Amino acid sequence: MIKNIRLAYSMLSPSLLWLLLFLVVPIVMVTVISFTTSEGYGGIIYEFSTHAYETAFLSSMYLKVIWNSIVWAFSATVICLLLAYPFAYFIAHAGKWKNLLILLVMIPFWTNLLVRLYAWIILLNGEGVINHFLQNIGLISEPLTLMYTPYAVILGMVYGFLPFMILPIYSSIEQLDKTYLEAAEDLGANPVKTFFTVTIPLTLPGILAGFIITFVPAVSVFVVTDLLTGSKLVMVGNVIRDAFLIEMNWQLGSALSILLMILVLLSVFIFMKFTSSKDKKFLI
Amino acid sequence: MTSEYMVQLKNITKKFGKDTAVNELNLDVKVGEFLTLLGPSGCGKTTTLRMIAGFEKPTEGEVWIDEKQVAKIEPYKREVNTVFQSYSLFPHMNVFENIAFGLKMKKTGKDEVEERVRNALKLVQLEDYVNRKPKQLSGGQQQRIAIARAIVNNPKVLLLDEPLGALDLKLRKQMQLELKHLQQSLGITFIYVTHDQEEALTMSDRIVVMNEGKIEQVGLPHEIYEKPVSKFVADFIGETNIFECVVSEFKGDYAYLDIKGVTVVTPKNDTLQLDESVYMSIRPEKAKVTLTKTQDTLLSGTFKEKIYVGSITKIIIELPNGREMVVNEVEDDLIGIKSGNEVYVSWQPEDSVVFKG
Ligand SMILES: Nc1ncnc2c1ncn2[C@@H]1O[C@H](COP(=O)(O)OP(=O)(O)OP(=O)(O)O)[C@@H](O)[C@H]1O
Ligand SMILES: [Mg+2]
Numbered sequence: 001m002i003k004n005i006r007l008a009y010s011m012l013s014p015s016l017l018w019l020l021l022f023l024v025v026p027i028v029m030v031t032v033i034s035f036t037t038s039e040g041y042g043g044i045i046y047e048f049s050t051h052a053y054e055t056a057f058l059s060s061m062y063l064k065v066i067w068n069s070i071v072w073a074f075s076a077t078v079i080c081l082l083l084a085y086p087f088a089y090f091i092a093h094a095g096k097w098k099n100l101l102i103l104l105v106m107i108p109f110w111t112n113l114l115v116r117l118y119a120w121i122i123l124l125n126g127e128g129v130i131n132h133f134l135q136n137i138g139l140i141s142e143p144l145t146l147m148y149t150p151y152a153v154i155l156g157m158v159y160g161f162l163p164f165m166i167l168p169i170y171s172s173i174e175q176l177d178k179t180y181l182e183a184a185e186d187l188g189a190n191p192v193k194t195f196f197t198v199t200i201p202l203t204l205p206g207i208l209a210g211f212i213i214t215f216v217p218a219v220s221v222f223v224v225t226d227l228l229t230g231s232k233l234v235m236v237g238n239v240i241r242d243a244f245l246i247e248m249n250w251q252l253g254s255a256l257s258i259l260l261m262i263l264v265l266l267s268v269f270i271f272m273k274f275t276s277s278k279d280k281k282f283l284i
Numbered sequence: 285m286t287s288e289y290m291v292q293l294k295n296i297t298k299k300f301g302k303d304t305a306v307n308e309l310n311l312d313v314k315v316g317e318f319l320t321l322l323g324p325s326g327c328g329k330t331t332t333l334r335m336i337a338g339f340e341k342p343t344e345g346e347v348w349i350d351e352k353q354v355a356k357i358e359p360y361k362r363e364v365n366t367v368f369q370s371y372s373l374f375p376h377m378n379v380f381e382n383i384a385f386g387l388k389m390k391k392t393g394k395d396e397v398e399e400r401v402r403n404a405l406k407l408v409q410l411e412d413y414v415n416r417k418p419k420q421l422s423g424g425q426q427q428r429i430a431i432a433r434a435i436v437n438n439p440k441v442l443l444l445d446e447p448l449g450a451l452d453l454k455l456r457k458q459m460q461l462e463l464k465h466l467q468q469s470l471g472i473t474f475i476y477v478t479h480d481q482e483e484a485l486t487m488s489d490r491i492v493v494m495n496e497g498k499i500e501q502v503g504l505p506h507e508i509y510e511k512p513v514s515k516f517v518a519d520f521i522g523e524t525n526i527f528e529c530v531v532s533e534f535k536g537d538y539a540y541l542d543i544k545g546v547t548v549v550t551p552k553n554d555t556l557q558l559d560e561s562v563y564m565s566i567r568p569e570k571a572k573v574t575l576t577k578t579q580d581t582l583l584s585g586t587f588k589e590k591i592y593v594g595s596i597t598k599i600i601i602e603l604p605n606g607r608e609m610v611v612n613e614v615e616d617d618l619i620g621i622k623s624g625n626e627v628y629v630s631w632q633p634e635d636s637v638v639f640k641g
Contacts, residue, residue, distance in 0.1 A: 184374075185359045
């Protein structure tokens with residue numbers, strides 16, 4: 001018995017080590033640094049201080065940036081969900097085309113988001129493809145400002161993170177036992193009612209997973225704002241990066257990272273609570 | 285005028301690609317009847333049910349329910365409910381919500397839903413379980429909820445696909461009786477699928493024996509058991525001794541059959557012809573073994589072994605032509621018998637059945 005437990009631990013140890021090195025240690029380091037005193041230009045004096053947190057909380061700028069990030073990321077995630085569900089549903093019912101379609105969903109992962117966002121600049125620009133087209137068909141006379149707006153940011157995030165939403169939803173629809181759908185139909189539910197009373201509730205775990213793995217990277221992304229608003233709009237990711245790399249204020253960068261992490265965990269927690277309040281056991 | 289038949293299958297064929305699952309099947313199910321589809325795995329029972337429910341479209345032929353051709357009627361509009369083999373209770377709904385599902389789809393009033401769900405639960409004796417999730421129920425309880433969920437809608441036809449398959453023997457026997465009583469008290473037409481011949485014999489008004497997508501025989505349980513029309517049915521239902529033989533002689537009301545050198549006798553019938561190859565079946569419990577020759581003796585053979593199986597003793601006898609035969613005896617009279625002893629086998633010729641294929 002004891003032997004087996006030892007064996008189990010020794011088999012687990014590589015992944016435990018990995019977790020320790022790349023997850024626990026960095027979080028501890030960031031937490032520690034956020035409470036140290038700044039020497040200016042990246043220096044760290046190991047003396048307890050809450051200065052970084054005071055800066056973060058006292059300047060309305062940082063809280064507003066965090067708030068904006070959450071609102072934009074949340075909007076993008078909701079839009080992703082609305083687009084991804086029908087798409088995933090379609091793929092799951094596409095028979096022999098399934099694998100090809102899933103491959104197409106994953107292809108964008110082969111290229112960095114940064115590169116792919118450049119394509120959107122060409123599309124959204126004042127002299128870009130979309131404005132040209134709209135002007136040519138006479139719908140608008142002046143070019144629209146598409147870039148430099150929160151809409152561009154949300155669009156960029158939707159574009160970048162849509163596959164994160166599609167994949168888990170697809171897999172939950174794919175795994176859904178079709179006899180539940182037949183049972184609903186047998187009991188008099190037409191296809192629309194079956195969808196809302198059976199398919200959606202039973203694929204909720206996929207929706208939940210998609211929501212989390214879309215929202216979490218979206219809220220901290222910084223390339224989207226950099227590229228699609230030319231850094232005119234900022235998200236918390238930009239601020240943290242700048243605190244580390246430009247202001248060389250490691251304490252502030254760390255404090256903002258910790259705050260962001262807490263907020264993300266909190267919002268994920270609230271979201272899970274909200275979606276699973278009716279039936280916790282089933283979701284787990 | 286109400287019709288005599290609730291479900292009629294008119295020459296239906298179902299093909300999956302090149303495979304034929306159901307082959308030119310004709311069947312009339314009477315109103316209020318308990319009809320069982322019985323057959324080995326893969327013979328097309330589930331496919332037949334699914335065509336009645338509407339989940340599969342027949343490749344050819346027509347399904348009629350209550351005097352109407354239903355080809356254009358979607359499953360959710362058919363007045364048919366199914367008890368699925370896997371129960372398929374909705375895991376995200378509790379027992380009440382599961383049973384109420386069909387009524388809510390028909391926009392039944394809240395009070396009526398409440399009352400009918402309670403009645404359905406009373407019927408399956410699970411009144412105290414309204415708030416449980418399917419996961420929190422035993423297999424037998426889930427099965428009853430699945431039945432309640434179907435019958436609460438008062439369907440014209442209830443389709444049951446091996447609903448007792450997952451239960452242990454004791455619970456299965458108990459549920460067989462409960463289901464039968466339920467069907468009798470509700471008067472709903474049941475089409476029941478099983479591959480358990482004993483279950484079919486116990487519960488059914490009529491049995492349809494299927495093989496490879498075709499009907500082998502339709503009849504009352506005792507007809508199926510006592511008068512199988514084919515080797516397949518005789519073999520599939522219960523245990524039997526089947527002999528390949530040739531009609532050698534007609535004498536009076538009897539025909540004599542030659543089983544490779546051993547002659548037996550069976551009642552004459554019009555279809556038998558001289559020198560024709562046929563099969564003869566005699567059930568083990570219809571035959572008798574004696575140590576001395578009697579006037580009824582039809583065969584002699586050598587005793588091989590006795591197998592005690594509780595209520596009966598099976599006696600294995602080797603016939604002079606090398607074939608084995610099984611005889612069931614309720615009382616074991618063959619005390620002190622040894623392997624190799626000569627014994628005599630007799631049966632009433634009327635108990636034997638002859639068929640051609
Ligand atoms: N969706 C399908 N696609 C292809 N072949 C199928 C399909 N459904 C059934 N079949 C085939 O049709 C035949 C009949 O299947 P069916 O499920 O009706 O058998 P069954 O009598 O219910 O068997 P069991 O007792 O094992 O449930 C089988 O050979 C099966 O492989
Ligand atoms: Mg089946």
